[in-house]
Amino acid sequence: MRRINYRLHRVSYLMLLLGLAWIIATRQVATTPVVVAPGFVLPPLLFQTATGATVSTALRGQPRVLTLWASWCPPCRAELPVVAALAPHLAAQGVDVVLVNQGESVADTQSFLSDQHITLPVWYDNQGLLATAVASRDLPTTVFVDASGVVRLVYRGPVSAQLLTTMADTLATGGAP
Amino acid sequence: MPLVTLGPLRLSSYGICLVIAVGVWWWWSARRFPAGSTVDHDSLLLVMVVGAWLGGRVGAMLGSVAIWTQLVNLRALEFSWPGALVGASSALALYHWRRPLPWALLLDAMALPTLCAQIIGAFGLWLAGTAVGVPWQGAWAVASAGAWRHPVQLYAAGIAMVAAVWCMLAARYWPLIPARWWLLAGIAVNLLISAGFQADALTLAGGIRVSQCVGLGLLIVVIERVMMTVHPRT
Numbered sequence: 318m319r320r321i322n323y324r325l326h327r328v329s330y331l332m333l334l335l336g337l338a339w340i341i342a343t344r345q346v347a348t349t350p351v352v353v354a355p356g357f358v359l360p361p362l363l364f365q366t367a368t369g370a371t372v373s374t375a376l377r378g379q380p381r382v383l384t385l386w387a388s389w390c391p392p393c394r395a396e397l398p399v400v401a402a403l404a405p406h407l408a409a410q411g412v413d414v415v416l417v418n419q420g421e422s423v424a425d426t427q428s429f430l431s432d433q434h435i436t437l438p439v440w441y442d443n444q445g446l447l448a449t450a451v452a453s454r455d456l457p458t459t460v461f462v463d464a465s466g467v468v469r470l471v472y473r474g475p476v477s478a479q480l481l482t483t484m485a486d487t488l489a490t491g492g493a494p
Numbered sequence: 495m496p497l498v499t500l501g502p503l504r505l506s507s508y509g510i511c512l513v514i515a516v517g518v519w520w521w522w523s524a525r526r527f528p529a530g531s532t533v534d535h536d537s538l539l540l541v542m543v544v545g546a547w548l549g550g551r552v553g554a555m556l557g558s559v560a561i562w563t564q565l566v567n568l569r570a571l572e573f574s575w576p577g578a579l580v581g582a583s584s585a586l587a588l589y590h591w592r593r594p595l596p597w598a599l600l601l602d603a604m605a606l607p608t609l610c611a612q613i614i615g616a617f618g619l620w621l622a623g624t625a626v627g628v629p630w631q632g633a634w635a636v637a638s639a640g641a642w643r644h645p646v647q648l649y650a651a652g653i654a655m656v657a658a659v660w661c662m663l664a665a666r667y668w669p670l671i672p673a674r675w676w677l678l679a680g681i682a683v684n685l686l687i688s689a690g691f692q693a694d695a696l697t698l699a700g701g702i703r704v705s706q707c708v709g710l711g712l713l714i715v716v717i718e719r720v721m722m723t724v725h726p727r728t
Contacts, residue, residue, distance in 0.1 A: 326717065326721040336709075339706075340703070340707065341702070345628075345697050390693070
């Protein structure tokens, strides 16, 4: 077998070095779960529903999972079927699941969800209120709120079925995560 | 939001810019094809447009299995430029396999129109407000999807513009180097630089973006080709 003996030009080595440094410097930082200190009460944020009604996060009495997402975000699209599949199980435990769409129109969102056969309730957050309130810059972000409005966990990145189930149990029983 | 609604057809600024980009690319490429060529320009360009569309859609879908059902949804916004370039190149290769073409000359002819189409398309995506850059609070950040972000599509348009100007200057000052290599260099730099500001990109272990690795590899290939043309080894 003929041995290939090829040496790159110096400028290629330099570019390779600079390119690798650039790729490493701009790599996507892995998302990690962030536990918010107990006692942090989600402030009353106002969102719109698809029908134009206003809803508030100030409502108490039922634990809630708020999934912050956008249809252009691939990890969100990967996460939504997982959340939708587990929503009935969570509802049976008394935990509400709400999709909070960040910055998209009602028509585009409904068209996307209809294509995906997802029928979960959607709140529209056009000002990034939820992201600001829980100090998250990532999509998706999942916020677990207990019946008294206290944020129990903020999870950055696509949430797993296991975490959803565990947190639903925690919220339903009123325990700490 | 759609700018134009014609029955079931809704065209956003991005859709309109995409149509303009394809039109400009088609018209300008046909004008630049080598004189006296026996190539059926229109059928070749049509095959490449179909290849670019399929490649662009498949490229956009790679990030998520959940959206594969939207692959043939004409109204969906997602479109990947790298995917479109791979799709168009594959279509050209397939066409060449069926009917041999002077493909190198054709690629040289299509270099400038392709960069121009990329500028128009990327600008249209920015106009549509679907900038998917990483969150950032700097001077030229744009508000998109509830956060201030890098205007990554503007970066892509800017780099394509610089590559187009370089391509024109190089034709005058370095005529030995074919335009196709400058086109590939423009694509490579775009993948390497602008993809570094893109949110939710397809990644390898450690958050390394796939598109940037492809861009760097392509750039090294282009540099080697250019260097070998300028300083041939004996």
